[in-house]
Amino acid sequence: MKLTVADIAAALSARAEGDTTLYVTGAAEPQAAGPDEIALAMSPKYAEALGSGRARAALLWEGADWRAMGLDAAVFVARPRLAMAGLTRAFDPGPGIAPGIHPSAVIDASAVLGPGAAVGPFVVIGPGVEIGSGARIGPHVSIGPGARIGTDALLHAGVRVAHGATIGDRFIAQPGAVVGSDGFSFVTEQKSGVEEIRETLGSRDQIRDQSWHRIHSLGGVEIGDDVEIGANATIDRGTIRATRIGRGTKLDNLVHVGHNVEVGEDCLLCGQVGIAGSARIGSRVVLGGQCGVSDNIFVGDDVIAGGATKIFTNVPAGRVVLGSPAVKMETHVEIQKALRRLPRLAAAVAALQKAVSKDGAKD
Numbered sequence: 001m002k003l004t005v006a007d008i009a010a011a012l013s014a015r016a017e018g019d020t021t022l023y024v025t026g027a028a029e030p031q032a033a034g035p036d037e038i039a040l041a042m043s044p045k046y047a048e049a050l051g052s053g054r055a056r057a058a059l060l061w062e063g064a065d066w067r068a069m070g071l072d073a074a075v076f077v078a079r080p081r082l083a084m085a086g087l088t089r090a091f092d093p094g095p096g097i098a099p100g101i102h103p104s105a106v107i108d109a110s111a112v113l114g115p116g117a118a119v120g121p122f123v124v125i126g127p128g129v130e131i132g133s134g135a136r137i138g139p140h141v142s143i144g145p146g147a148r149i150g151t152d153a154l155l156h157a158g159v160r161v162a163h164g165a166t167i168g169d170r171f172i173a174q175p176g177a178v179v180g181s182d183g184f185s186f187v188t189e190q191k192s193g194v195e196e197i198r199e200t201l202g203s204r205d206q207i208r209d210q211s212w213h214r215i216h217s218l219g220g221v222e223i224g225d226d227v228e229i230g231a232n233a234t235i236d237r238g239t240i241r242a243t244r245i246g247r248g249t250k251l252d253n254l255v256h257v258g259h260n261v262e263v264g265e266d267c268l269l270c271g272q273v274g275i276a277g278s279a280r281i282g283s284r285v286v287l288g289g290q291c292g293v294s295d296n297i298f299v300g301d302d303v304i305a306g307g308a309t310k311i312f313t314n315v316p317a318g319r320v321v322l323g324s325p326a327v328k329m330e331t332h333v334e335i336q337k338a339l340r341r342l343p344r345l346a347a348a349v350a351a352l353q354k355a356v357s358k359d360g361a362k363d
Helices: 005-012 044-052 080-091 193-200 329-362
Strands: 015-018 026-028 037-040 057-061 073-077 178-181 221-223 234-236 243-245 320-322
Touching: 005 015, 005 073, 005 080, 026 080, 037 080, 044 057, 057 080, 073 080, 178 221, 221 234, 234 243, 320 329
Parallel strands: 026 037, 037 057, 057 073, 178 234, 221 243
Antiparallel strands: 015 073
């Protein structure tokens, strides 16, 4: 990839100064940047390292004196992470999926692929599938009967889309993602030990042999536009109604969304998040890595849950929670402070007990 400084400024909707015809082939940290790379020095603390590298152009903050830094050109950005989004998009060539359909792909005669589709080797596309224009489908992807995928989809190697799934435009699935696997639903002939414990919170009248019977998944999966799913993430199909993922939501690697779950728009579900069946997640919710959400509860709009939080009850809109079980973040901080004081408190109590015992013996 080879871009001019002017190209980069246009991609970022940013202002550039100096020799904007200068070509760069990539981006690098200031101390490692070569003469054909643009240095990422978007704050003064990073700009100090420019002298250790050989960059001729850099991304800088507004008001930076690029000439004093020995640069030939500069692009000025206000929000570094947003600039990173535009810069990396400009330089990303995408997966190497050749145009057209690879001869080893198996595509049912009733499947419909839009114009400009690129289908890699050993892809299997079932009957009745509909895929929009501009799709890029990597090797060893399988798409089940009746699935529908919108325009400009990108399915990396080994993605599995099960039968009947409905997916919007600009969908991205990283390697190994699975959309539409069966839900994990089983039942026993008599009330199970799990059901009993949930009702009594601990006590059991009788422990007996039990066998599990599958509840089959007749629902599908419905995914909105601009959704991205990480590597080895899994979305289970619904039991009767569909599992739903709202527009603009992003799932990290190894996220699991259980059957009948509804996730709103523009949510961010970080690595190893697990959402149990029939939970409902509002819009713009952020769940940090390894968060867990219990079944059949509701998490309101704009909730933020810190890493490893375990949510067992409903969370109102806008709340910031942390811990296991989840509590308000400020409450969790106070709890942790109190826990750190426990050893000193225990020592103080032991000293008091000893003093009281001595006084009692004198009496």
